[in-house]
Amino acid sequence: DAGVTQSPTHLIKTRGQQVTLRCSPISGHKSVSWYQQVLGQGPQFIFQYYEKEERGRGNFPDRFSARQFPNYSSELNVNALLLGDSALYLCASSWTPVQEGGYTFGSGTRLTVV
Amino acid sequence: DAKTTQPPSMDCAEGRAANLPCNHSTISGNEYVYWYRQIHSQGPQYIIHGLKNNETNEMASLIITEDRKSSTLILPHATLRDTAVYYCILRGGSEKLVFGKGMKLTVNP
Numbered sequence: 001d002a003g004v005t006q007s008p009t010h011l012i013k014t015r016g017q018q019v020t021l022r023c024s025p026i027s028g029h030k031s032v033s034w035y036q037q038v039l040g041q042g043p044q045f046i047f048q049y050y051e052k053e054e055r056g057r058g059n060f061p062d063r064f065s066a067r068q069f070p071n072y073s074s075e076l077n078v079n080a081l082l083l084g085d086s087a088l089y090l091c092a093s094s095w096t097p098v099q100e101g102g103y104t105f106g107s108g109t110r111l112t113v114v
Numbered sequence: 115d116a117k118t119t120q121p122p123s124m125d126c127a128e129g130r131a132a133n134l135p136c137n138h139s140t141i142s143g144n145e146y147v148y149w150y151r152q153i154h155s156q157g158p159q160y161i162i163h164g165l166k167n168n169e170t171n172e173m174a175s176l177i178i179t180e181d182r183k184s185s186t187l188i189l190p191h192a193t194l195r196d197t198a199v200y201y202c203i204l205r206g207g208s209e210k211l212v213f214g215k216g217m218k219l220t221v222n223p
Contacts, residue, residue, distance in 0.1 A: 004157070031209075033209070033210070035211075035213075040215075041215060042201060042213030042214050042215055042216055043158065043211070043213045044213070045210035045211065045212070048209045048210065055209055056208075056209045056210055058210065090157050090158070092157070092158075097209040098207060098208070098209050100146070100163070101160070101163070102148065102150070102160025102161075102163065103160065103211070104160070105157030105158045105159070106157050107155075107156050107157050108156075108157050
């Protein structure tokens with residue numbers, strides 16, 4: 001079975017540009033969460049979506065936005081990129097937003113802003 | 115902020131049991147203890163979780179003290195592939211996971 005799929009795996013952007021990251025959850029999972037992990041730190045929660053509705057938002061500026069599509073895939077958009085946005089962006093999927101079992105994470109998208 | 119405390123690093127010999135400690139003295143009654151690990155350049159991997167009883171699955175065992183203020187993740191026979199950063203996380207009814215810096219486990223041959 002396919003796990004959580006994220007694309008692209010790596011990309012390089014210039015300050016001020018915009019970027020879109022994509023995530024396909026495990027088949028049947030309806031909830032998708034996004035996390036940012038800067039070097040040397042643990043992942044930080046950005047958003048969670050369930051049934052195309054935003055269920056939670058972390059402490060990130062409005063430059064960060066996301067959406068979920070009818071097939072439950074999701075996109076994370078970051079506008080006006082800053083050097084500090086360089087990080088590994090992780091997507092996690094689950095059946096429900098607050099399920100007792102663990103979330104399944106993808107391998108992430110490594111974003112470098114120059 | 116993370117509500118758990120873990121040592122920054124730990125070494126273990128291959129084939130031996132690895133006992134990974136976690137302190138969570140301010141745990142609330144509805145909070146579960148979750149463990150994830152992250153192997154270099156990969157996403158976090160769920161290992162196990164528990165509320166107050168000890169739990170065991172094919173990957174590990176979780177021992178939670180009676181007062182629930184600390185727990186231990188046990189990898190019974192550590193292998194080189196268990197080298198990773200291990201995160202101990204408390205989670206109640208929230209949709210989000212709050213990760214700390216975790217603990218780097220190095221399994222040595």
